[in-house]
Amino acid sequence: MQQNFLNSFPPEIRDTVSELYDTILERSLMRAYKNLGDEKKAMMAKIFNSDNDEEKNNFLQDYIGNLQDIMAEEAKKIVEEIKK
């Protein structure tokens, strides 16, 4: 669905939107990561270095459950930066 919607853009806009989305996701994860304690950071490194998708999903659900909210905030910030 998302891909279909983006596909209707010209490639220039599509690429830009993808870059922005990538940045928002990265910044949101960084923010959530910084809030984790050392033990959880080590746990995250271990889990995301493995091939166990279920453990990865559980970790995100348990420790970074509010990622959607963070992403909305980061998106807002990024638009502000662009407009400056």
Place this chain on the structure above:
Amino acid sequence: MRFEQIPNNPTEPSKEQPPYPGWVLENGIWRKRTEEEDAESTEDKEDKNIEEEETDKKLRSLEEELKELDSKEYINSDDIKRKEKLEMEYAELGRQAKEPEEKKPEENKKPSAAAYSAEAAASAAKAGKAMEGKEEGPKEKKGEKEKEKENLEKEITANFYDELKKIQSMSKGKTKRYFQLIESWQDLAYLDDYKGIQNIFSELDRLKPKKVFFYNLKKTQTVDKVGLTMALNYKEWELEDKEKLKIIKNFVNKQSKEKNIFYSKDEILKEIAQILASENIPYKNNIDVIVKEIKNPNIKSETIARMADIEKESIEKKKQSLQNLKEDMKRDKLPPDKITTELLEKFGLDKEAVSKVLPELVKLFEDPKTKEKVQKLINTKEFQAFRKTIEKVTKEKGEIPEAVAKAKEHIKKKESGWGTALGITGWIISSLLSLALLVVVLGVDYFTGLAGGKKKKLDKK
């Protein structure tokens, strides 16, 4: 039901009631109880009372659970399994309680918790039949169980049709209720070969609102889920493969006839084909029927390549993929319009602004001239400058820990489940960003409110 009482022949002693309390009927003659009988009877009664109390307690608790299930507006497959189990348990307990009474019909029957509701009794009687089958041969047992299952399935489907009739007779709020009914019905819709659900989609098309943005978004998500559920329940669905594939194919094709910018027929067909492959459905003369319907050659070749990969996967891996998908579908239950509104509000856009921004977005996509216009504007100096700013912002990166980079890749990976869970958020963010870019190049600043917390018109004094 009424029972006609036939009075006893006056020459014989009454068999209904003893002439004196405590007397027993033996060979058609009432007599006083012996001392031994009295002693035994007291002990027996005490034991029996304790047993009966326990049975009553269990029966009551089962009744409560059954009533709770019956009172649910919609029941899912887990509820059905639970109901079947409870009914079996109920019937078994009822049978155990009934046995001693049947052995001694002359004893007065005490009213107990077994005087349960007519509804529960009917269900228990049905399940009781299945239990009685236990004492019969394996063929009878199997036959009874199948009959019991069939009856339950018919009852469930009838309940959904009743609900459909109720909604049809409503004067307001039909669309929302229709979507809710599809959501509840889809897991069990294979019981009537998805006929009921397809009727609802026709009704929905008839009621299509003038402002289609949220409607189309919701409809696409619902069609997507029904299509995937058809594939996920493929093995439970008791119909010839040829017929099942025809129904899936026709359903997806029919939905693509309605103009909807969110809908991607090829993407849905691709996902359906992948699920069927994970369920070990053969490709030739089966899945290929679905793949042939994919129009986009890139998606088609991607699907075929994915089929080959799935075929090589272990059974465990296939099961895990299907499980992930099922969980993913459950997670996405919140209506998208609610998610969209909540997120847009988090962006700082109030409802009034949302109502202006979103139709603008739709208009942009529905207008065939837009692409051409945007294409021209992309080459303008303004857009190039804008793009440079974006590049600068996106390239400003600090040190990214490996765990974060890998988590990002995991989320972006569609199969992870998180990719889809964040799909709506991602979609909204992407579309808002796209709109931000478009309005900048088109010179319409709807995003003053988004960036500054106030809408432009409010800044003008």
